[in-house]
Amino acid sequence: xxxxxxxxxxxxxxxxxxxxxxxxxxxxxxxxxxxxxxxxxxxxxxxxxxxxxxxxxxxxxxxxxxxxxxxxxxxxxxxxxxxxxxxxxxxxxxxxxxxxxxxxxxxxxxxxxx
Amino acid sequence: xxxxxxxxxxxxxxxxxxxxxxxxxxxxxxxxxxxxxxxxxxxxxxxxxxxxxxxxxxxxxxxxxxxxxxxxxxxxxxxxxxxxxxxxxxxxxxxxxxxxxxxxxxxxxxxxxxxxxxxxxxxxxxxxxxxxxxxxxxxxxxxxxxxxxxxxxxxxxxxxxxxxxxxxxxxxxxxxxxxxxxxxxxxxxxxxxxxxxxxxxxxxxxxxxxxxxxxxxxxxxxxxxxxxxxxxxxxxxxxxxxxxxxxxxxxxxxxxxxx
Numbered sequence: 161x162x163x164x165x166x167x168x169x170x171x172x173x174x175x176x177x178x179x180x181x182x183x184x185x186x187x188x189x190x191x192x193x194x195x196x197x198x199x200x201x202x203x204x205x206x207x208x209x210x211x212x213x214x215x216x217x218x219x220x221x222x223x224x225x226x227x228x229x230x231x232x233x234x235x236x237x238x239x240x241x242x243x244x245x246x247x248x249x250x251x252x253x254x255x256x257x258x259x260x261x262x263x264x265x266x267x268x269x270x271x272x273x274x
Numbered sequence: 275x276x277x278x279x280x281x282x283x284x285x286x287x288x289x290x291x292x293x294x295x296x297x298x299x300x301x302x303x304x305x306x307x308x309x310x311x312x313x314x315x316x317x318x319x320x321x322x323x324x325x326x327x328x329x330x331x332x333x334x335x336x337x338x339x340x341x342x343x344x345x346x347x348x349x350x351x352x353x354x355x356x357x358x359x360x361x362x363x364x365x366x367x368x369x370x371x372x373x374x375x376x377x378x379x380x381x382x383x384x385x386x387x388x389x390x391x392x393x394x395x396x397x398x399x400x401x402x403x404x405x406x407x408x409x410x411x412x413x414x415x416x417x418x419x420x421x422x423x424x425x426x427x428x429x430x431x432x433x434x435x436x437x438x439x440x441x442x443x444x445x446x447x448x449x450x451x452x453x454x455x456x457x458x459x460x461x462x463x464x465x466x467x468x469x470x471x472x473x474x475x476x477x478x479x480x481x482x483x484x485x486x487x488x489x490x491x492x493x494x495x496x497x498x499x500x501x502x503x504x505x506x507x508x509x510x511x512x513x514x515x516x517x518x519x520x521x522x523x524x525x526x527x528x529x530x531x532x533x
Contacts, residue, residue, distance in 0.1 A: 187302060188309035205333025206310070207286070210302065211341030218345055236302045 172204060172212055174255060177240060177248040180222060186235040187213065213238055221247050278329040279307045289339025292351040299342060307332070374446065374490050389487040389494055390423045393438040396496060401427035401436055408437075412521040417451070418442040419521045421511075422494075426502070426527060434500035435509055437525060439481070446490035454481040457513050459499045461506035467499050479511070502527070 179190050191206050216222045221244030229235040240248070283303050287296040307328045314324035332338070394405050403425040410421040424437040439457075443449060459467035459479040467478035481497030488494050499509055507527055513520040 186305070188306045191306075191310075192313070205331070205338075206306065207303070207332035207335065207338035208341070210299070210306075211338060211345060214342060214345045233305065233308075235305055236298070 171251075171255065172208075173216065174248070174251040176209070176212055176216065177221065177244055177251065180238055180240040181245065181248055184237045184239045186229065186237050190238075216244065219243075219247075278325045279304055282307065282329045282332060282335050285335035286339040286342065289336060290343045290346055292343075292346045292348040294355070295346045295351060299346075303332075371446075389440070389484075390438060392487050393423055393484070393494070393496060394425075397425060397427075397436050401425060401429075401434065403427040403436075408525045410523040410525055412523050414521055416443060416445065416448055417521075419523060421523055421525055424525050432500065433502040433504060434498050435502050435525065435527065436496075436498045439495040439497050439511075441493045441495070443491060443493070449490050450483060450488070450493050452483075453513065454483055454495050454497065457481075457497065457511050460510050460512065461503055462508050462510075463503055463506050465503045465506065467509075 175194060176190065179185060179193055185193070187209055188206075191204075191209060194204075213222065213224075217224055217238070220241060222238045222240055224236050224238050226234050227237050283300045286303060287300055290296055290299060307325070310328035310331060311321070311324040314327055315321060319327065390405070390407070405423050405425045408421050408424055412419045418441070420440045420442075422438045422440045424435060427434050427436060439453070441451065441453065455470040457479055458469040458472060461467075469478075470480045478501075479497075479499045481495050484494040484496050499511075502509065509525050509527065511521075511523045511525065513522075
């Protein structure tokens with residue numbers, strides 16, 4: 161099943177930060193890993209990754225640098241900063257909170273009554 | 275080269291108003307497309323089909339371009355550029371100042387000797403007489419004045435006192451005061467030698483600024499007083515053109531042919 165685009169948009173920063181928390185990556189590497197780890201569920205329009213990355217860089221959540229990749233070509237790599245790691249923790253918490261509430265409703269009982 | 279990659283990147287970059295950032299955006303997108311196409315080729319697609327598929331996976335270039343334009347605003351971009359340039363200019367200026375102050379140190383160590391040599395060589399072309407080194411120094415508020423060397427020369431029964439004036443100033447903006455026209459002289463028997471400003475015909479007390487041995491912190495002047503009264507035993511240089519006396523320096527006429 162392909163994910164609905166609107167369902168994905170809010171959580172893309174969370175996914176990007178989460179991917180970078182395991183190591184520095186360049187754009188295509190992130191897309192490929194996202195694709196593999198989500199079992200081809202998250203096929204976001206690849207171009208939209210860059211405004212997200214540039215936005216995160218402006219906020220100071222990630223830093224970019226150019227380095228030669230294993231293939232011998234130079235690539236623009238992104239590294240998560242301390243600020244980015246804090247943002248990731250917050251967004252993770254929000255996501256868990258949100259998904260628990262959705263699950264509770266889907267299970268047929270409001271969290272207040274649980 | 276006009277291909278799907280070029281078209282895609284151009285369509286994105288066309289939306290980005292801050293041109294200097296277009297290059298890095300273009301190369302980042304191009305790398306992405308190359309990587310994706312290579313992966314698809316490895317799966318068995320033809321080069322052309324892989325390129326088209328990689329571009330298709332990127333989505334709408336205009337949407338991406340508009341989003342990037344919002345993040346790469348021209349105002350912030352140019353401001354940052356200007357700030358970077360200013361920083362660079364300031365650093366270069368600081369380096370130059372550092373270099374010049376080192377040069378000042380250098381002049382402190384070897385300057386006076388060398389400058390006296392230069393001056394001696396220059397005056398020897400038209401003046402004879404022994405060069406001597408009077409101890410005349412005056413410490414003013416912004417400048418320290420001293421006479422580094424002097425020589426008395428005779429030409430057609432008329433005596434001229436040549437001297438090398440050294441003016442030290444810690445502030446480079448105060449370099450090259452127009453002292454050569456402002457120093458008048460007196461001798462101990464009451465003769466006055468007006469400066470160039472006081473007397474428009476070739477002043478009795480005048481000189482030239484010496485650019486080749488001056489630095490931003492030390493200015494040298496090749497000066498002379500003429501004709502010197504043969505009965506005088508010392509000459510006092512006075513600079514009071516701006517009102518209160520800036521300095522007075524007394525040069526004894528010792529060792530000269532007059533004594």
